[in-house]
Amino acid sequence: MTDLLQLLLSGVSTGAxxxxxxxxxxxxxxxxxxxxxxxxxxxxxxxxxxxxxxxxASLPLAVAFLLTLVASLLVLGGMFKLLVVDPLIRHGVIPxxxxxxxxxxxxxxxxxxxxxxxxFTFPSIFPxxxxxxxxxxxxxxxxxxxxxxxxxxxxxxxxxxxxxxxRAMQAVAQNRDAARVLGINANRMVMYAFLVNAxxxxxxxxxxxxxxxxxxDMGDTLGTKAFYAAIIGGFNNSRxxxxxxVLVGVLENLVGAYISPSYKExxxxxxxxxxxxxxxQGLLGKPEERRV
Amino acid sequence: xxxxxxxxxxxxxxxxxxxxxxxxTSLKSYGVYILTLWAxxxxxxxxxxxxxxxxxxISLGQAAFLGIxxxxxxxxxxxxxxxxxxxxxxxxxxxxxxxxxGFPALRVQHHYLAFATLGFNMLCFLVFRNEEWLTGxxxxxxxxxxxxxxxxxxxxAADFYQLTFGITVVLAVLMALLLRSPWGRxxxxxxxxxxxxxxxxxxxxxxxxxxxxxxxxxxxVAGALFAxxxxxxxxxxxxxxxxxxxxLMVIVGGQGRFFGPxxxxxxxxxxxxxxxxxxxxxxxxxxxxxxxxxxxxxxxxLSLADRWKRP
Amino acid sequence: MTGLLDVTDIHKSYGAIRAVDGVSFxxxxxxxxxxxxxxxxxxxxxFNTILGQxxxxxxxxxxxxxxxxxxxxxxxxxxxIGRTFQSLQVFGKLSVRDNLIAAGxxxxxxxxxxxxxxxxxxxxxxxxxxxxxxxxxxxAKLAAGSLSYGQQKLVDIAMAFIPAPRLVLLDEPCAxxxxxxxxxxxxxxxxxxxxxxxxxxxxxxxxxFIMRLCGRVMCxxxxxxxxxxxxxxxxxxxxxxxxxxxx
Numbered sequence: 001m002t003d004l005l006q007l008l009l010s011g012v013s014t015g016a017x018x019x020x021x022x023x024x025x026x027x028x029x030x031x032x033x034x035x036x037x038x039x040x041x042x043x044x045x046x047x048x049x050x051x052x053x054x055x056x057a058s059l060p061l062a063v064a065f066l067l068t069l070v071a072s073l074l075v076l077g078g079m080f081k082l083l084v085v086d087p088l089i090r091h092g093v094i095p096x097x098x099x100x101x102x103x104x105x106x107x108x109x110x111x112x113x114x115x116x117x118x119x120f121t122f123p124s125i126f127p128x129x130x131x132x133x134x135x136x137x138x139x140x141x142x143x144x145x146x147x148x149x150x151x152x153x154x155x156x157x158x159x160x161x162x163x164x165x166x167r168a169m170q171a172v173a174q175n176r177d178a179a180r181v182l183g184i185n186a187n188r189m190v191m192y193a194f195l196v197n198a199x200x201x202x203x204x205x206x207x208x209x210x211x212x213x214x215x216x217d218m219g220d221t222l223g224t225k226a227f228y229a230a231i232i233g234g235f236n237n238s239r240x241x242x243x244x245x246v247l248v249g250v251l252e253n254l255v256g257a258y259i260s261p262s263y264k265e266x267x268x269x270x271x272x273x274x275x276x277x278x279x280x281q282g283l284l285g286k287p288e289e290r291r292v
Numbered sequence: 293x294x295x296x297x298x299x300x301x302x303x304x305x306x307x308x309x310x311x312x313x314x315x316x317t318s319l320k321s322y323g324v325y326i327l328t329l330w331a332x333x334x335x336x337x338x339x340x341x342x343x344x345x346x347x348x349x350i351s352l353g354q355a356a357f358l359g360i361x362x363x364x365x366x367x368x369x370x371x372x373x374x375x376x377x378x379x380x381x382x383x384x385x386x387x388x389x390x391x392x393x394g395f396p397a398l399r400v401q402h403h404y405l406a407f408a409t410l411g412f413n414m415l416c417f418l419v420f421r422n423e424e425w426l427t428g429x430x431x432x433x434x435x436x437x438x439x440x441x442x443x444x445x446x447x448x449a450a451d452f453y454q455l456t457f458g459i460t461v462v463l464a465v466l467m468a469l470l471l472r473s474p475w476g477r478x479x480x481x482x483x484x485x486x487x488x489x490x491x492x493x494x495x496x497x498x499x500x501x502x503x504x505x506x507x508x509x510x511x512x513v514a515g516a517l518f519a520x521x522x523x524x525x526x527x528x529x530x531x532x533x534x535x536x537x538x539x540l541m542v543i544v545g546g547q548g549r550f551f552g553p554x555x556x557x558x559x560x561x562x563x564x565x566x567x568x569x570x571x572x573x574x575x576x577x578x579x580x581x582x583x584x585x586x587x588x589x590x591x592x593x594l595s596l597a598d599r600w601k602r603p
Numbered sequence: 604m605t606g607l608l609d610v611t612d613i614h615k616s617y618g619a620i621r622a623v624d625g626v627s628f629x630x631x632x633x634x635x636x637x638x639x640x641x642x643x644x645x646x647x648x649x650f651n652t653i654l655g656q657x658x659x660x661x662x663x664x665x666x667x668x669x670x671x672x673x674x675x676x677x678x679x680x681x682x683x684i685g686r687t688f689q690s691l692q693v694f695g696k697l698s699v700r701d702n703l704i705a706a707g708x709x710x711x712x713x714x715x716x717x718x719x720x721x722x723x724x725x726x727x728x729x730x731x732x733x734x735x736x737x738x739x740x741x742x743a744k745l746a747a748g749s750l751s752y753g754q755q756k757l758v759d760i761a762m763a764f765i766p767a768p769r770l771v772l773l774d775e776p777c778a779x780x781x782x783x784x785x786x787x788x789x790x791x792x793x794x795x796x797x798x799x800x801x802x803x804x805x806x807x808x809x810x811x812f813i814m815r816l817c818g819r820v821m822c823x824x825x826x827x828x829x830x831x832x833x834x835x836x837x838x839x840x841x842x843x844x845x846x847x848x849x850x
Contacts, residue, residue, distance in 0.1 A: 035406065037536070084583060091590035094350065097406065098543050099586040101536045106579025113572040224414075231407055262422045269418065273411045277396045280404045474708045474717045474724040477697065481705045484694040484748075491654075491692075492762060493680040493709035548696075 005136055007253045013142040014211070015249020016149030020204040021226035022233065022241035023153055024197035029235050030173035031193030034085050035093060037100040040223025041107035042198070046072050046205040047214045048111050051120055061123055069202045077198030081191060104219070112216040124210035145207050152203060153242045156196065169193060224265075225249075228272045234282020243284060247271070313457055316450040324449040328521050330561045331453070331460045332514050337541045337553030338467050339510025344539065345547035346471065347503030348483025349397055353409035354538045356416035357386045357508040359530030361515020363420065366433040366525055375439035379459075382516035383509040390508025394501035413532045420527035432526030436519045446520075456517050463510065468550065470506070479503055483548075544585060546592030555593055606631045607802050608653075608770055613662035615645075615652050622648040623659070624826035630770070635796055635803045637817030637834070639810070641846060645826040646806045647689070650772055654686055655679050666770065681710070685768035689775045689806075691755045695748025699739055699758055702747045703730040706762035729765065737761045737791065753780045760788070764795055770802050777809045785809065789816055814838065822846065 021043055028034045036042070046068045053064035084103065088096045126144040130137050160166035171179040172189040179186055204222075212218050229248045233240025248268045256264040275282060316324040340354045361382040368378045396408040420427050427433065438447040439455070446452045470476055478499050481489040486496045519525050537560050545556025563581075567574035589595055606629035615623040623645045630636050638646050652659040658673040665671065666682060674682075694702050708717065708724040717724060734743045737757045742750055747758050756779070763771050776792075777785050789812060796803060807813050813820060814834045821831040824846040830837055837843055 084587060087587045088590055093406065094344070094539070094543055094547070095586050095590040097352075098536075098540055099583045101540065102579045102582030102586065104579070106576055106583065109573075109576035109579060113576060263418065266415075266418050266422075269411060269414050273408070273415065276404060276408045276411060277399060280400045470718070472722045474704075474720060474722070475714075477701055477705045477708065477724075480697050480701075481694045484696050485692055487676075488688070488692040488694065488762075489705075490676045491680055491686050491688075492706040493677065493766070494705065495677055495709070498714065 002136055003257075006138065007257055008250055009136070009138055009146070010142055011250030011253035012246050013146040013149075013249070014252075015229070015246035016146050016153070016242075017204055017208045017211075017245070018222070018225045018229045018248055019153050019242045019245025020149050020200050020207070021222060022229035022235075022245050023156055024200040024204075025226060025230045026233075026235045026241050027156075027193045027200075028197050029230075031169065031190045032081075032085060032089060033093070034089070035097055035100070036197075037097060037223070038104040038107060038219075039226055040219025040221070041104045042076050042201040042219070043204045043208065043222055044111065044214075044216065044219035045076065045107055046202040047122065047209040047218070048115055048216075050205065050209075051122065051214055052115070054123070055120075061125065065202070065206055068205075069199060072198040072202040073195050075198075076201055077195040078191070080198075081194040085194075104223075108216050108219065115216075117216060120214040122209040122214050125206065141210065145211075149207060150242065152200070153245075156200070157239055157242075165189075165192065225252075225268070228268045231282060232268075232272055232275050234285025240282050240284035244282070309461060313454060316453050321449045324453050325521070326561060326565060328449070328453040328456050328517075330557050331456045332517050332521060333538070333541060333557040333561055334554050335460055335463055335517070336511045336514035336538055337545070337557050338464065339507040339514075340538050341542045341547060341549075341553050342467065342470075342479070342510070343503045343507035344542055345549070345552065346476065346483065347479040347499065349500065349503055350406045351393075351409045351504070351507065352406050352532065352535050352539060353393065353413040353416075354507070354511050355530045355532070355534035356413040357390065357511030358515045358518060358534070358538075359416055359420055359525075359527070360389060361386050361512035362519040362525045362530070363427055363433070363515075364512070365516035365519040366436045367426070369436050369439075369520070370433075375441055378439075379513055379516045382512040384512075386512025386515070387505045387509040390505035391501055393508070394504035397500050397504060398497055410532055410535070413530075413535050417527055417531055420530060427527070430527065432524060433519075434524050436523050436525065438520045438523075452521065456521070459513065459517065463513065467510075471550070475499075475502070540582065544582070544592055546594030549592065549594045552592055552594055559593075607634075607667060608804075609663075609665040610653065611663045611665070613649065613652055613664070614660045615648055615657065616660050621826050623652060626662075626823075626826070626828055628821060628828065628831060630802050630804060632769075633796070633800055633802055634819065635792075635805065635817045637813040637820040638804060638806045638823065639808070639813060639820060639837075639843075640823035640829070644823040644846075646823055647774065648826075649823070650686075650774055650804075650806060654684070654772060683766075683769040685763035685766065685771040687759050687763045687771070687773045687776060689778060691752065691759065693747040693755050693758050693762070696746055698744050699747050699750070700727075700730050700734065700743045702758055702762055703733055703765050707765035710766045726765070733761045733765060736794075738787070753784045756780055757784075757788075760791075764799065764801075767799050768801055770804070773803060773805045773807075775806055775808065777807055777812055785812060792816060810838070 021039060025036055025039055028036050049068040049071055050064045053059045053067055054061065059067070084099055085096065088099055124141050126141040129140045131140060160170055168179070168184045169189045169192055171182065171184055172186045176186050208222065212222065225248055226245070229244035230241050231244070232247060233242065233244025251267050251271065252264050255267040316327060319327065336354055336358050340351060343349050343351050364382045364385050365378050368381060393409065393412055397405050400408055421430055438445070438452050440446070446455050478494050481494050482496050482499045482503070489496055541556030541560045542553055543556070544559050545552030545554065564574060564578055567577055608630040610629065611627050613623050613626045614621070626649055640646050648657070651657045653664055655674050655676045655678070663670065663672050666684065671679060671682065694705060697705060704723055704726045707726045707729065711717070711724060711726070712720060723730070734740055739754065739757060739761070742754060747755060750758065756776070760773070760776060776788060780788065792803065793816065805813065805817060817834060819832060820834045820837040822829045822837055822840070822843045829842050829846055830840045
């Protein structure tokens with residue numbers, strides 16, 4: 001019983017991290033129709049930026065994170081939109097898929113040769129302590145990560161639904177022309193989505209790297225999982241990302257422990273395929289209307 | 293194209309084929325290997341170009357078919373089947389699995405289809421890796437022999453290249469005939485306007501399934517050549533990354549253009565080799581070059597010809 | 604009352620809105636029926652229910668005495684019902700000639716035999732005749748998507764007639780077409796009707812066009828038929844006038 005609870009809790013904790021990355025993915029999709037295959041690398045890159053500030057420049061973690069956040073907003077937010085997405089978006093889905101794939105290869109190998117191909121440990125923002133809750137021994141990091149990640153995901157949700165800017169962003173996502181008529185600056189709203197994605201990527205890096213360790217190809221797994229999470233939850237819905245992420249995280253833990261570690265990835269994948277074929281809008285998404 | 297260009301087309305094409313057929317005599321064995329790999333990828337790319345470029349579907353699962361073809365060929369070779377049977381068997385199995393993959397395509401469109409085919413590829417990878425009794429698992433399958441046809445051994449690199457290149461040319465001719473036939477027109481109709489297609493009696497169901505199945509069968513043949521070429525197959529050769537590389541080939545060459553995959557395969561197979569002067573940096577350079585190439589010419593390399601025509 | 608097409612008591616509602624509310628009419632072989640009515644009167648929804656784009660909530664559609672209610676567009680096409688679209692619907696990257704051949708090739712032979720038939724599926728001559736009839740000779744080799752709006756409209760209409768369908772539904776053929784071309788179109792449709800002998804149903808706002816083309820005219824308002832009869836009688840009908848003026 002305690003085993004099961006422990007597995008569930010650590011599943012929620014990793015799942016919440018997938019959710020953060022997935023949230024960025026759904027935001028970009030909604031705002032601009034971009035399928036971002038460089039999703040994982042956009043978490044890996046901030047992780048290495050922080051490492052650089054920590055190890056080479058010897059700055060404290062808080063300062064390193066802030067500097068990384070700024071760099072992420074500029075490069076992964078602004079430059080990504082202006083230099084890659086804007087020129088390609090009117091040519092349909094495929095050229096952008098290819099371009100983000102190119103970015104993924106580029107970022108990964110740039111990190112490998114320019115920094116290092118080795119594995120690095122990464123300091124956690126949480127104290128390294130075990131606590132005991134009704135006989136359940138959990139680390140502060142697990143609880144902290146789950147709470148923080150869920151909090152941020154809900155915060156983004158709140159921002160989208162309850163603030164004027166957030167609602168304007170949703171209006172643009174749903175119907176760009178109608179939003180323009182209402183006097184909303186569509187381009188600026190799309191830019192906000194890219195900036196939020198970049199900020200989420202930096203935050204995800206801060207939370208996952210202590211667990212996953214920093215390596216140039218750490219984005220591969222993370223990107224795949226976040227991708228599953230986004231689609232299972234419904235990638236035209238930002239609440240879906242949280243559900244999808246937690247579901248993937250928990251399922252992986254359970255299947256890995258009770259069924260077979262070699263098909264650990266298989267179950268999330270199976271769920272993903274079932275969702276795609278039988279309810280392509282995802283568990284929480286709304287069906288997209290067919291245009292005639 | 294101008295009148296002169298048009299009248300030169302056939303002689304140039306025939307000269308290019310002859311040149312490519314005799315090229316290995318002047319190359320070292322590694323060069324012949326790369327050239328053979330190029331031909332294998334051209335076959336798989338032609339199939340994907342049918343699915344993506346001509347019929348307007350999205351597929352991120354072509355490497356899975358390459359894998360199914362390769363494992364089929366590997367297993368059958370171990371069991372002592374003749375290569376004359378292996379190639380059609382690989383093609384047929386992929387054709388059937390491709391039909392199966394076409395069904396989700398009937399339910400979901402565009403980006404969902406991208407995800408569905410991507411999931412299919414990941415599933416195939418897991419099966420290749422985990423079902424050790426059949427595929428050898430992560431260790432893969434070793435010592436796959438080069439084929440023997442009518443008592444003729446294709447074990448030398450140059451001989452095997454010529455066999456592969458011959459099959460490539462035959463398949464290219466078949467593809468050209470398919471595209472010129474009424475089927476080719478129906479594929480284009482499906483791509484350009486499925487609603488209008490249905491209203492003039494073109495069954496989008498039938499042609500969508502065929503586009504996937506024929507595209508997959510081409511990858512199956514490519515797989516049946518890939519296995520004896522490398523002699524050793526493992527799951528890592530058939531990941532989503534490879535599917536993306538094949539899509540890259542089709543897009544960079546120019547989707548829906550007949551010679552797109554041949555040109556695209558040059559970029560994907562040979563460019564990394566040429567970039568070796570950049571040593572460790574070459575994959576990074578390769579990645580960013582793709583981004584620049586896409587931004588500069590989203591229609592692919594062959595779309596540049598159009599730009600010059602109509603400035 | 605067995606005509607070529609018999610429509611009986613069609614209803615289609617979207618939630619509380621009754622887009623089509625109990626429409627019955629029939630079309631005789633060779634007849635050209637005009638459909639007029641203010642915007643939102645249910646003309647296009649009626650078309651869509653007949654053409655299988657949406658299933659009617661209730662009612663029955665008989666074609667040549669057989670029930671075709673709710674059949675998908677593909678099956679209707681195969682039975683000999685053609686259509687044109689209000690918005691442009693051509694195969695943009697195919698040439699005009701290929702558009703026309705594509706519109707007819709699936710009606711010949713089996714798919715397997717088509718795979719091995721001549722590239723033009725034996726329809727080259729038929730396509731060239733249509734190209735001559737529609738005066739599209741100078742653009743026949745260009746991609747259909749690159750033509751002007753009016754020319755694409757002509758291609759769209761020519762496509763519907765390639766397989767010599769027994770019934771063609773034309774949705775606003777004059778919309779966005781310049782007046783000179785409208786005269787040509789009128790002559791073409793009359794010629795096709797007398798030569799090929801099919802029946803047409805035409806939705807159109809251009810009254811003059813409708814009056815000169817159609818034997819009978821049906822006026823719809825609020826999802827129902829307001830009046831149906833010879834063109835002159837409909838034009839003089841006070842209820843029709845009111846429906847338009849009150850719009």
